[in-house]
Amino acid sequence: MLHDLIIEGKIVNPDAIHDAQIAIDNGYITAIRKQGLKSERKIEARRCLIFPGFIDLHAHLREDSSHKWDYKEDFKSGTAAAVHGGITTVIDMPNTPLPCISSDRLIKKKELARTEGVIDILFYGGVSDSNINTIATMQKEVIAYKIYLAETTGGLYIGDDVLPKAIAAVETTAKPLVIHCEDQRVIEKVREGLKVKAHSELRPEEAELSAVKKVLAAASGDIKIKIDIAHVSVYRTLDLIEKRFHCEVTPHHLFFTKKDVQANSFLKVNPPLRSEENRLLLLDAFKSGKIDFLVTDHAPHTKEEKAREFLEAPAGVPNLDTYGNFVAWLIVHCGVPPMLIARVCAYNPAMFLGLHDRGSIEVGKRANLSILDIHKPVKISSERLYTKCKWSPFEGYEFPGAVRHVISNGAVVTEDEES
Numbered sequence: 001m002l003h004d005l006i007i008e009g010k011i012v013n014p015d016a017i018h019d020a021q022i023a024i025d026n027g028y029i030t031a032i033r034k035q036g037l038k039s040e041r042k043i044e045a046r047r048c049l050i051f052p053g054f055i056d057l058h059a060h061l062r063e064d065s066s067h068k069w070d071y072k073e074d075f076k077s078g079t080a081a082a083v084h085g086g087i088t089t090v091i092d093m094p095n096t097p098l099p100c101i102s103s104d105r106l107i108k109k110k111e112l113a114r115t116e117g118v119i120d121i122l123f124y125g126g127v128s129d130s131n132i133n134t135i136a137t138m139q140k141e142v143i144a145y146k147i148y149l150a151e152t153t154g155g156l157y158i159g160d161d162v163l164p165k166a167i168a169a170v171e172t173t174a175k176p177l178v179i180h181c182e183d184q185r186v187i188e189k190v191r192e193g194l195k196v197k198a199h200s201e202l203r204p205e206e207a208e209l210s211a212v213k214k215v216l217a218a219a220s221g222d223i224k225i226k227i228d229i230a231h232v233s234v235y236r237t238l239d240l241i242e243k244r245f246h247c248e249v250t251p252h253h254l255f256f257t258k259k260d261v262q263a264n265s266f267l268k269v270n271p272p273l274r275s276e277e278n279r280l281l282l283l284d285a286f287k288s289g290k291i292d293f294l295v296t297d298h299a300p301h302t303k304e305e306k307a308r309e310f311l312e313a314p315a316g317v318p319n320l321d322t323y324g325n326f327v328a329w330l331i332v333h334c335g336v337p338p339m340l341i342a343r344v345c346a347y348n349p350a351m352f353l354g355l356h357d358r359g360s361i362e363v364g365k366r367a368n369l370s371i372l373d374i375h376k377p378v379k380i381s382s383e384r385l386y387t388k389c390k391w392s393p394f395e396g397y398e399f400p401g402a403v404r405h406v407i408s409n410g411a412v413v414t415e416d417e418e419s
Helices: 075-084 103-116 135-141 160-171 184-193 205-218 235-241 251-255 258-263 276-287 323-332 338-353
Strands: 005-013 016-025 028-033 042-052 054-059 087-092 120-126 144-148 177-180 227-229 246-249 369-373 402-408 411-415
Touching: 005 338, 005 369, 005 402, 016 338, 042 338, 042 402, 054 075, 054 323, 054 338, 075 087, 075 103, 075 402, 075 411, 087 369, 087 402, 103 120, 103 135, 120 135, 135 160, 144 160, 160 205, 184 205, 205 227, 205 235, 235 246, 235 276, 251 276, 251 323, 323 338, 323 369, 323 402
Parallel strands: 005 042, 054 087, 087 120, 120 144, 144 177, 177 227, 227 246
Antiparallel strands: 005 016, 016 028, 042 369, 369 402, 402 411
């Protein structure tokens, strides 16, 4: 049989690594063998690691039908940046100018994504005070739901007094739930009583820990849905949740600290960067498998916006373009096993979302592959970024590897680019 495409090299699944050929036909993996497969086209990637297509659980692509934030990012530029970073599926957050709190808004957003996106884009539905009683009506349009327990970009959040009702409402849909855990009351109390010198003081560790405790209390019964604690920034959060909930971490919380913000104010993020000791503890927890997902929390703003007076500047950094580079850093410099990368970057997100057609390299799965060359050092430069905001928190840093090929639904969407 002559296949559409064959990929040959070192396959990395969550439970095994082996050299093989992958046959692809009509967007799906149709055979995996040591050798002997034939095709019209063949990609040899023997110096590389072939991962299941990376899935980013947490990104802000900014576009909706109002187009008010298209200058920051849109579905075309955002998915191009994702591909550059080796990502084949991206899940877009609901906190846009027209928050995704109704089916009508989601349908319009999905149509834009369908015409502009170059990879699969799926969507979160936002939970607000105004739609708690009607969120089930949009369950066909979303892959999961999102709750914000603090003010952040987009202004979509709920008070902790309605948190139990909100969780119960999501539970009726059987969809997964992601929760931004910062306690707004703690933040407001600090804001009133402190002349803030640093962003990390305004949104202290206690804000995250307090919010997590409230989620634990609100979900104390026999909760039948999966819950993910978004962008964990405090190591002690992991002790609180143990294995009761899922959790995620970002590249910036594993790489930078609050001291870095003093030198580069563009590193203002929510939740804030913490101490070096905390960073190392989070990194150790990641390496030991205590953290389920590596997410970008891609949150682009223009250079002009980020250059405003610090407390007025928006929080967030762009991370899609550099995701593959960062994964290479984790493997080469931090000793993270490639099989763990396959788990936290592909398999775990797929299982959390119920995407059983992807997440591992197996016959019958979608042909989504992220092929990483960990022997190709790359210095990050804004000139080679696809994000519309054209800057990176990793500008000038050298990483030990880069994405070489990305296969999305059987199509080669990027190939051997200078990354």
